[in-house]
Amino acid sequence: MDKEERNLEEARSLIKAGPIALITGISALCQFLTDSPSTVFSIGMGTSIISSTLGYGMDLLSSSEKRRLDRLGNSILLEIKDRLEQGHKPREDGFFDMKPAIRSSADELCDAILEMSRSEHQEKKISYIGNLYVSVAFTDEISPDEANRLLRLLKSATYREICILAMLSQEREQEGLRTNCLDKEKGSDELSSLMQECFELEGWGLLSQVNYDQGPLYGVPSWVHVIPANLRITPYGKRLAELSHLSKIHENDVQAIREIMRA
Numbered sequence: 001m002d003k004e005e006r007n008l009e010e011a012r013s014l015i016k017a018g019p020i021a022l023i024t025g026i027s028a029l030c031q032f033l034t035d036s037p038s039t040v041f042s043i044g045m046g047t048s049i050i051s052s053t054l055g056y057g058m059d060l061l062s063s064s065e066k067r068r069l070d071r072l073g074n075s076i077l078l079e080i081k082d083r084l085e086q087g088h089k090p091r092e093d094g095f096f097d098m099k100p101a102i103r104s105s106a107d108e109l110c111d112a113i114l115e116m117s118r119s120e121h122q123e124k125k126i127s128y129i130g131n132l133y134v135s136v137a138f139t140d141e142i143s144p145d146e147a148n149r150l151l152r153l154l155k156s157a158t159y160r161e162i163c164i165l166a167m168l169s170q171e172r173e174q175e176g177l178r179t180n181c182l183d184k185e186k187g188s189d190e191l192s193s194l195m196q197e198c199f200e201l202e203g204w205g206l207l208s209q210v211n212y213d214q215g216p217l218y219g220v221p222s223w224v225h226v227i228p229a230n231l232r233i234t235p236y237g238k239r240l241a242e243l244s245h246l247s248k249i250h251e252n253d254v255q256a257i258r259e260i261m262r263a
Contacts, residue, residue: 004038023216065118068126072117075130079245083138100193105144109133112151122159124253128244129154135243142243150240153204160257161197166208166246168233169252177261187263192223194260198231206237228261 061069090096096106111155113154114132117126122230132154168174178187182195199222201207233241241247 068117071126072130075127079134083256088138093140116155124159132243146158163257165241166249169202169241173231179227179229181227183224190260195226198225198226208234
């Protein structure tokens with residue numbers, strides 16, 4: 001085991017002690033990678049994680065809640081490691097600035113991801129919540145307002161909905177998908193449920209349809225008019241997918257969506 005692996009393993013062992021120890025693990029890793037222990041604070045994780053987790057009262061958390069926060073901590077740790085190794089620098093636009101009586105945007109967003117992860121019953125989503133936070137911390141192209149909306153969308157989406165975004169983010173994924181809507185040709189209950197989720201994503205501006213030739217002649221379009229082969233991810237949907245690194249979703253989960261849409 002080389003020095004870097006030992007450092008990462010040490011950081012992981014600290015995280016296992018509980019979310020409060022996350023700051024120590026990330027600090028050790030950042031110091032090793034950048035020769036600057038202050039880097040972790042510029043990333044905003046120092047004050048954010050420590051103040052927010054102390055506020056929870058760790059003794060009051062259930063074992064499931066602690067497990068979820070540990071999962072979040074590990075995903076954040078690995079994501080920060082990758083960013084620093086690739087030479088990325090944290091944003092310097094005041095996102096992390098602490099002012100008297102005013103919390104930083106990083107601090108507020110950290111509270112959001114901690115609360116989201118603590119109560120998230122679909123635990124597969126947690127890693128992507130952490131990815132989104134780190135992405136925001138490393139680019140000044142995302143305003144705090146937009147970051148909050150992206151987090152809200154990720155919180156509202158089911159795991160299957162983010163798998164839909166992951167699938168449609170890949171090129172040529174529409175090939176072989178169903179070309180009729182449920183209003184034209186009946187399908188399974190599972191397909192009906194999936195089309196309702198696609199329609200919901202469309203309403204959020206994350207998906208759209210091309211060649212919309214099976215819509216109703218009158219009335220409001222609904223999920224029965226969604227055509228899998230016509231679905232496309234929007235630029236905003238792709239933005240969410242890229243920032244959350246949805247490309248890392250396991251292929252088996254994406255394949256399950258693909259098979260339903262072919263039926």
